[in-house]
Amino acid sequence: MVVSYDLDPDADPAGLTYTFGGAAPVMSIKPGTALSTWTRDCFAGRVRSASDRVSEVCDPRFINPQTGPFYVEGAEPGDTLAVHFVSIEPREARGVSTTVPFFGALTGTGTTALLHEALPERTWIYEIDREARLVRYSALESPYEVDLPLDPMHGTVGVAPALGEVRNSLAPGDWGGNMDTPEMRAGTTCYLGVNVEGALFSFGDGHARQGEGETCGVAVETAMDTVVIVDLIKGMPCPWPRLESDDFIIATGSAKPLEDAFRIAHAELTKWLAAETGLSTLDAYQLVSQAALTPVANVVDTVYTMTAKLPKAVLKGAAPMGGTHARLRAMAAAL
Amino acid sequence: MVVSYDLDPDADPAGLTYTFGGAAPVMSIKPGTALSTWTRDCFAGRVRSASDRVSEVCDPRFINPQTGPFYVEGAEPGDTLAVHFVSIEPREARGVSTTVPFFGALTGTGTTALLHEALPERTWIYEIDREARLVRYSALESPYEVDLPLDPMHGTVGVAPALGEVRNSLAPGDWGGNMDTPEMRAGTTCYLGVNVEGALFSFGDGHARQGEGETCGVAVETAMDTVVIVDLIKGMPCPWPRLESDDFIIATGSAKPLEDAFRIAHAELTKWLAAETGLSTLDAYQLVSQAALTPVANVVDTVYTMTAKLPKAVLKGAAPMGGTHARLRAMAAAL
Amino acid sequence: MVVSYDLDPDADPAGLTYTFGGAAPVMSIKPGTALSTWTRDCFAGRVRSASDRVSEVCDPRFINPQTGPFYVEGAEPGDTLAVHFVSIEPREARGVSTTVPFFGALTGTGTTALLHEALPERTWIYEIDREARLVRYSALESPYEVDLPLDPMHGTVGVAPALGEVRNSLAPGDWGGNMDTPEMRAGTTCYLGVNVEGALFSFGDGHARQGEGETCGVAVETAMDTVVIVDLIKGMPCPWPRLESDDFIIATGSAKPLEDAFRIAHAELTKWLAAETGLSTLDAYQLVSQAALTPVANVVDTVYTMTAKLPKAVLKGAAPMGGTHARLRAMAAAL
Amino acid sequence: MVVSYDLDPDADPAGLTYTFGGAAPVMSIKPGTALSTWTRDCFAGRVRSASDRVSEVCDPRFINPQTGPFYVEGAEPGDTLAVHFVSIEPREARGVSTTVPFFGALTGTGTTALLHEALPERTWIYEIDREARLVRYSALESPYEVDLPLDPMHGTVGVAPALGEVRNSLAPGDWGGNMDTPEMRAGTTCYLGVNVEGALFSFGDGHARQGEGETCGVAVETAMDTVVIVDLIKGMPCPWPRLESDDFIIATGSAKPLEDAFRIAHAELTKWLAAETGLSTLDAYQLVSQAALTPVANVVDTVYTMTAKLPKAVLKGAAPMGGTHARLRAMAAAL
Known part of the structure; x- marks a missing residue:
């Protein structure tokens, strides 16, 4: 059974969901539900042409709207939410990327606070060919064009945080949020530790594709039609978000400096591997x-x-997280 | 005029304030109000003897309770709240410090995630001599004792954050929060940019003293009797918390890695100096x-x-932040 | 033509090469030379069984011996050395990995200086099946065994540094050195900017395979039989080491924190891409x-x-670095 | 007895000492020697007026010349060199500071590699009043002038590094080098672990004063007349440079990110305090x-x-490093 949740495409941006935690649920769903919905792009559709500047057309309070939160019945702190992405498809034949002043990996930022002027603000429009599974890059200052593989994903997936916190949808952390990993594609299951009753799951920030690291800070941003199966693993905690595909188990860590994110992800992967195989920590x-x-x-x-x-071959047949991914994969196939 | 706000010393820890943002105001005050109140220690008084372990006597959800929030009438986003600390005095003749598992600068932590066992958990009780203005350190594993100057301060001072966020009282940031700077002593004015109507000012985390860096993560923690004057500077933003004493202007930055905190503080100090003196940025x-x-x-x-x-002598007589500190200093003297 | 350079397997470790810069050349070669040689493992063969501890059998002054340096005729500052790896093959049917006290990503270290005891010191012996192209992992504390693909590479490849510096072979930097990237496999060309006359190229630290990040600090360490073609690109500087395979161009950056390494690699890749395609920087x-x-x-x-x-498809036929890789690839095929 | 070592003020910059390690000693001295000498400024005197640009008048290979190295008789690995600064006095009545492209805390750099243009290059000339003990700051773009206290110090003090390394004089590390701490003033003793026979001690980079952090990367740079007493503590290692004044013991750490430098300095201070007082590590x-x-x-x-x-009062009379500072202080008084 597939439950649908539709958005009002003309809704006032001020009324959308921009936080994990702190927002009233839009719908209550039972574990095991397949949910068909869609997500706005991170600019809520405000950047429409190469002449649109984010700093001019967007209100900084209303960036990266999420679809949700969904209240998952029976979810309690100490459980793990399993979100299987059945399909993620661009709603339109175009995507958009930009530079944003003082945002990105190769510019001074609000925290890497320097005395430079901002880099120039630019907008690139990508043509998306959903049949050929390609996105077309076109340079702004020369006639260079090149096709890249379409690889749709969600940059932002999460639940309400612990300790009573409410976090903006631009932030990633142990609740998930704006992790921006290209691994969050169709066929993947995302595991999120539940911090509050009902979990309060939301997601958004569809990318037609992104490079690893999302270097300039903005991927090929698009609205997405997405189907997820939302399930619950009772009594199993999950301290940091995990992903599982047919071929890999994937631990995540979100922190600064980047070596701390590396340390979290690898300490979590080490513990996960030990738990699934009986290996000692060392x-x-x-x-x-x-x-x-x-x-x-x-x-x-x-x-x-x-x-x-970690390639699943290394697990020698162990079924991670109690076999949840395989089970949800089968459910997805039966939809 | 001094307004008093008293706490119930027997209140259930679960009912106290542990966030900036997300809590209903406990009182509404007018700008210019002198507020006399007190703050619990960061453990809500649960660590009472050298045999108490934080991990055993404290609930991790209920650490670092704040007094407040106070709704400041007329405060709006874009204004700056000025909080002048008139007096900060330990309520009791003893303070407490501890190690806490996976917390502190010289241990692996939740984000500097390593495979070590936690360091041993210990509790030190400090005798506070309020007459002699001393705190007495006593070693646990040898008879070593030494007196250190009493230098009372508040580790946590802040307002509700921007972007609809609610942040735990353990976190510092541009809203203030758990900055843990020993500069937050009596005679100092703290400036905080207002993000929401009423500002929603809270504070707590009294320290009889701390070393710079608060290396083990826990200062000489005490409940405090504190008088503050809370004032408002209309129409002047303050992107990061600032402090001002009779002798110094002080910019702050909170970020990781530590060089980013340094960059923020120095970029802010540079801009502040330029604004007060007319100097160019360079x-x-x-x-x-x-x-x-x-x-x-x-x-x-x-x-x-x-x-x-920055020593104020460098300002050659300029009155920072419109002369607010001098004005509040005079009000304090007249109380 | 292939020139051979042999090592004395019984040489005193104290007499080997452990630095980039500061060592007299062992041989002079002309650009375009194919060089057949071998490299000791990073422990100079001292770790031979699961009961050998690095801290007991190795002298910390004599870790990671390099083969070289080779003086490349005509190489001058401002040129780029191109080192094409024709073949990299384990000399023996076994490799070794270890933990080393206060070394690795998930432990306190000499610079992430904490108060923890060192993690336990362990040694794992890997069986290498050169026919089946597998390395066999065997757990120490349970009977778990699993085969991983053999993927031989060199962890350490470099030239003498600039500014008169001499750097230990454990350090990576803009001269190359101990970069420990699994991309340094047969079929790849490594570009290194020349800092001193003759370049003084050395390499070593063979790995039968490693995970990305080399998390515990030690890969599957083996002596290697290696053939490289060493060539010279006159008058083209290369500020940071670059790699090129048939399918990818690869920029590197070595720094702390890790985001700075990311920034260097991506700024370099951006400039490289712009130079090869005429794209503007943005x-x-x-x-x-x-x-x-x-x-x-x-x-x-x-x-x-x-x-x-970056996949070379993105370059639309541009021949990176003047077509050097393709040329050396052809030379290698003709050997 | 005071030994003098004079420099040739007209020497070719290419022939000066720019490394720790890798340079032949200029003089051999016995432990206990008082050495009277002088040091060039970090630009070797090339920046002389506000119109001189570092990028135009300096060769990047010849920055920060050192006086030395001095071979200290009897110094061996495992010993500690004690360098007591008797006096540090500017040789001239002027100092210079500059911005340098892609160098400094509030700019992108070679490792914090961003896509910004360099900040503008500027030079400030400071008048030094040695009688009044003041340096005069004069703004370039407005008539602002202000006097700051003269506080002469050496930015660069060190010995040859371990592991056969040679490090440029711009780098700080466990051998000392370019630490740029304002604590390195007259009356202070600097302890440096010896790594090679003779220690090979050098120093330079005089600052008439600097702010903590040396934010723009360049202090008030001056040539200095300096008298040091160089002594040796046999059989006592010193893993990171330490300083001692009449009132404080001071541990240092040099690393990135900045929190690692903090960790090293505090782990070293913790161990030092424990060693001097018998306190346990915790x-x-x-x-x-x-x-x-x-x-x-x-x-x-x-x-x-x-x-x-750490204030020495905390040590309750313990004489750090075997009482070396007190002894050298007495020697200095007797000169």
Whole structure:
């Protein structure tokens, strides 16, 4: 059974959801529900042409609107929410990227506070060919064009944080949020520790694709049609968001400096591997050291996000997180 | 006129204020009010003897209770709240410090995530001699005792954050919060940019004294009797908390890595100096480079805090922030 | 023509090469030379069984011996050395990995100086099956075994540094050195800016494989039989080491914190892309942001190393670095 | 007895000493020698007027010349060199400061590699009044002038590094080098661990004064007339440079990110305090946490330097480092 949740495309941006925690649920769903919905792009659709500047057309209070929060029945602190992405498809044949003043990995920022002027503000429009599964980059200052693979994903996926906090949708952390990892694509299950009753799950920030690290701070931003299955693992905590695909288990860490994000992701992967295989911590540390892949997620958000991936072959048949991914994969296939 | 706000010393910890933002005001005050109140210690009084362990006697959800929030009439986003500390005095003749598992500058932590066991958990009780203005350190594992100067201060001072966020009282940031700077002593004015109507000012975390950096993460923690004058500077923004004493202007920055906190504090001090003196940005950068003092505040909280101090002699008579500190100093003298 | 350079397997470790710069050349070679040689493992063969501890069997002054330096005729500051790895093959059917006290990503270290005891010191012996192209991991504390793909590479490749410096072979930097990137495999060309006459090229630190990040600080360490072609690009500087394979151009950066390594690698990749395609800096920044892959190299050495990879398809036929890789690839095929 | 070592003021910059390690000693001295000499400014005198630009008048290979190295008879690895600064006096009545492209705390740099243009290059000339003990700041873009206290010091003090390394005089580290701490003033003793026979001590980079952090990267640079007593503590290692004044013991740490420099300095101060007083490590950690002062040294060099200071009163009469400072202080008084 698929439940639909629709958005009003003409809603006032001021009334949308921009936080994890602190917002009333838009809908209550039972564990195991397949939810069909869509998400606005991170600019709420305000950047429409190459002449639109983010600093002119967007209100800084209303960036990165989320779809949700969804109240998951029975979810309690200490449980883990499992969100399986069944499909993620761009709603339109175009995406947009920009530079944003004092935002990005290769510019001074509000916290890497320097005395430079901002880099020039620019907007790039990408043509998206959903049939050919391509996005087309076109340079602004020369005739250079090149096609890149379409690889749709959600930059922002999360639940309400712990300790009574409410966090803006631009921030990543142990509640998920704006992790901006290209691993969050269709076919992947995301595990999130539940901090409050009902979990209060939201997501958004669709990217037609992004480079690892999301270097300039803005991916190929698009509204997305997305189907997720939302499930619950009772009594199993999950201190940091985890992902699982058919081929990999993936731990995440979000922190600054970037080596701390690396440390979190690898300490979590070590513990996860040990838990699934019975390896001692030192033996798991050793195996992670030789087998992990480490694509960067983002080096641009309020804190940075790293992922640490382990091929499932290394697990020799162990079924991670109680076999949840395989189960949800089968449910998705049956939709 | 002094307004009093009293706390119930027997209140249930679960009912206290542990966030900036997200809590209903306990009282409404007019700008210019002198407020006499007191603050619980960061453990809400739960650590009482050298055998008490934080991990055993405290609930992690109920650490660092704040007194407030106070709704300041007329405060709006874009204004600056000025909080002048008239007096800060330990309520009791003893303070407490501890190690806390995976918290502190010389241990692995939740974000500097390593595979070590936690350092041993210990509690030190300090005798406070309010007449002699001393706190007495006593070693646990040898008979060593030494007196240190009493230097009371508040570790946590802040307002509700921007962007609809609610932040735990353990976190410092541009809203103030858990900055843990020893500069926050009596005679000092703290400037905080207002993000929401009424500002929602709270404070707590009294320290009989602390070293710069608060290296182990816990100062000489005490309940405090405190008098503050709360005033408002209309129409003047303050992007990061500032302090002013009779002798210094002090900019703060809270971020990780620590060099980013340094950058924020010094970029803010440069801009502040330029604004008060008419110096160009580069001339102010040069003068800050030769004249600033840079005591570390904390290297232990969710992000780290640096302060950058400039002797007021460098300002050649300019009255910072429109002369607010001098005005509040005079009001305090007249109480 | 292939020139051979052999090592004395019984040489006193004290007489080997442990620095970039500061060592007399062992041989002079002409640009275009194919050099067949071998490298000791990073422990100079001292760690032979699971009961050998690095802290007991190795002298800290004699870690990571290099083969070289080779004086490249005609190399001058401002030129770029191109080192094409024709083949890299383990000399033996076994490799070794260890934990080393206060070394690695998930432990306190000499610079992340904490008060913890060192993690336990352990040694793992890996069986290498050169026919099946596998390395076998065997846990120490449980019977777990798993095969991982053999993927031989050199952790340390470099030239003499600039500014008269001599750097230990444990350090990575703009001269190359101990970058520990798994991209340094056979079929790859490494570009290194020349800082002194003759370049003084050395390499070593063979790994049968490593995870990205080399998390515990030690890969599957082996002596290697290696053939390289060493060539020279006159009059073209290369500020940071670059790699090129048939499918990717790869920029590197080595620094702390890790975000600075990321920034260097991506700023260099942006400039490289702009230089090869005529894109403006901002257009190149945008394209890198959507197309780059970012595997971590190491988060354990004196500074950390990041790589930023761009699929050559993005270059639309441009021949990077004047077509050097393609030329050396052809030379290698003709050997 | 005072030994003099004079420099040739007209020497070719290319022939001066720019490294720690790698240079032949200029003189051999016995432990206990008082050495009277002078040091060039960091630009070797090339920046002479407000119109001189560092990027135009200086060769990047010849920045920060050192006086030395001095071979100290009997010094061996495992000993500690004690350098007591008897007097440090500007040779001239003027000093110079500048901005330098991509160098400083509030600009992108070679490692915090961003896409900004360099900040404007400027030169400030300071008048030094040696009688009145003042340096006069004069703004370039407005008529602002202000006097600051003269506080002469040496930015660069060190010995040859370990592991056969040779390090440029712009780098700080465990060998000392370019620490740029304002604590290195007359009346202070600097302790440096010996890494090679003869220690090979050099120093330079005189500052008429600097702010803590040396924010723009350049202090009030001057040639200095300096008298030091060089002594040796046999058989006592010193893993990181230490300083001692009449009132404080001061540990240093040089690393990135800045929190690692903080960690090193505080871990060293903790161990030093424990060694002098018999306190356990945890008791010393606690006392450091409440009593240390933490002025930043530099946030601009190849790595950053922090100092951690403890008032000697805390030591209750213990004579640090075997009473060396008191002994050298007496020797200095008797000169």
